[in-house]
Amino acid sequence: MSQPHDPPTKLFTRDFLLAAVANLFISMVFYLLMTSMALYAVDRFQASDSAAGLASSAFVIGSVVARLFAGKMLQVMGRKRLAVLALGLFALSSVFYLLSSTLLLLLIVRLVHGMAFGMANTAIATAVQSLIPQARRSEGTGYFGLSTTLSTAVGPFLAVLLAGSGNYTSVFVFCTIFSASALLFTLLVRMPEPQRPTHLSTAHARRGSFIRSIISPAALPISLVILVCGIAYSGIISFLAPFLISKSMTEAASWFFMVYAVTVLLSRLFAGRIQDRRGDNAIMYPLLVVFALGMAALAFDPSSLTVASAAALTGFGFGALMPCAQAIAVSSVPPAELGVATSTFFLMLDVGIGFGPVALGLLIPHLGYTGMFGSLAVLAVLGIVLYFQVHGRHARGNRPGAI
Template identity: 25%
Template sequence: MSTFAKLSAQTKQNLGVLFTAGLLFWASLASLLPTLPLYVKSIGAPDSQLGIVMASFAIGLLLFRPQAGKMADQQGRKIVLLIGISAATIAPVCHLLTQSIPILMIVRAFHGISIAAFTTAYSSLVVDIAPPDNRGELIGYMSLVNPIGMALGPAIGGYLQEFTSYAPVFVLSSILGMISMTCAMFVKAPPLQHQQQNQASDKLFWRLLLTDRIRIPTVTMLLVGVAFGAIATFVPLHIKEANVGLNSGLFYTAAAVTSFMTRFVSGKASDRYGRGRFITAGLLSYAISLIVLALANSAPLFLLAGALEGVGGGTFLPIMIALVADRCQPYERGRIFGLFVGGFDVGIALAGPILGSVASAIGYRGLYAVAAVVAFSALIVFMTLSSKSVAHSFRFALGYGKDLYAIPKDELLIKA
């Protein structure tokens, strides 16, 4: 926590307000995790349609993510942050207005705008503020909003639904979004840097995906997105079918607790020992968690799978953000984050319909076996292609080589 001690009182206050807004945002979204699949199932949707409805969330992500990145660079991070929280506030109540599968797909797509906008703006704001030497540490601390929100939201939403009905859960999600919005109003975003560079490079936006420094992180995020989609969509149904008497919200709480513990130390460690070994460890933990899910037949095994998934996500996601931040200039940060995290969105979009069909054909255990193969594929891609050669990729992935694509600190463009 020594990094915070070096910051000014105004900066610490600004980060505190941003952290609170982020915590409430993720609690709002996460409160629906154990409820929404059951709600869609309760109105008569089979697994194939359930997967399509849940994956529609990613449509909003995919369509708005590039625009969110561009807006964050050209018009400011705060406006994009507010757009994301607004969508998270409005969408939950809209679920109660219809039981039509096509309309629910539209609502889910609109809800997807929330993460596209919020995560792009939030990550960019944190990196804008973070000192380069302590970037991983500060990103790790500020990314704690995700596991804490993911711990509180599902537990509250799951128990509320269990003792009442679906409607109070959706209302709670909207209320949390409103409070998050209030906090976000007080966030003071740093001035934008080199806006003229943004305009000059608009035509090159999609070419960023072809560059070595961005392509492999994006592909890795895509594969992890498929695995995450399987966890976010089908775990409550898997637990219910296994008849183990476990509140599915506790699975996500277990994941959030270990994710919290991991993020608290992994960011600072990656500043000292390099990003590669921590990304590798996170991917391995993610893959093992999916194997445990495929084999789980008791409450302790489901909770173990959740804990391993939390370790994987808590290590992989913030360190991958730090890795990409190391590889880009401030003026292109919003767009690169939008593109790179867009890989995760595509993975989620593919997970619903594809894995929904897999579940219909071979069941939930088979589904998670397939998802485990996808996660191991992400690990192989990163370990062999993350640097300029296979040999150096292995060294970097195991922590024995530097990131050859990282921009030296003395070459970063700083606003005069």
């Protein structure tokens, strides 16, 4: 049943903070497993490199599949019900890692776990947009995203610490505890439910209803920008560590993401405020340029200076770009369509980050690592051009109600 609600006037409410904590625990599970899963598949099942890679990416594949239907499920089930159901499955999947005795079972668990993540993440992210005052949407989205930023630093560190001795059971136990905690905090969140639209005729609602339940036409243009940038960023996630290790810079690979997380934290303290007060273009163009410069820094022969510069620039660029672009996506639709818009945004992000490495892996034998990162810098520049075409030239000034 839809629950009418007044527009929020405060940002840091009880429900906003509870949702952020729930998102922190969900993201911790994601990064704990993404960091350790390929190695676990090799150690536990003697998996080949390709099979180990599939064990890692199966989670993202499941998330992409779930997001295809998450928007429609939000309309049918409601935000709170879908979030609780998905997080129940999310917690149960964490337990089944301990019971997976074959590589095939592990792949199935990864796929289902990713689907649960995609549904839960979409439901909570959609609900949060209704908890943020419209005039502070960019700022609030950035603050909410800090919970994910924290997990990008703590999750991989915890994974290495727990699995360092080969005791992967402790990784799965922590994931189960974090998943149960996410479910508990989500149960405490009061999620506003939009009124279901009733003005469309049955015939009109039937035409293209399946596609419209998956993709929001209004949110798709800016989501394509994040798809392009996600492909570029996927090169860092997948190939930065082996690149630096091949250059005998193993320590740089370990502190890169710590620098990245710190700069993301700093950028989100002001990026959303600038967007809310000055308009989308005032922050999106600088972020896109900074991100392109960060990718370009990796195209040089690596040194401590270039790696640190790349970490800081990509942190300021891509880290702040995500919540700012998401704010544009959700601001382009009415409240009843927030679910589909959020699903569209994260679907494109997942596709870029999840499937980008497959294409980039084909470039490395021909271009080398520096050539590959150079091509990603060009791709990031194309992201600036794409932004101008789909949104930049039409962008308005500050949001309604902004100071």
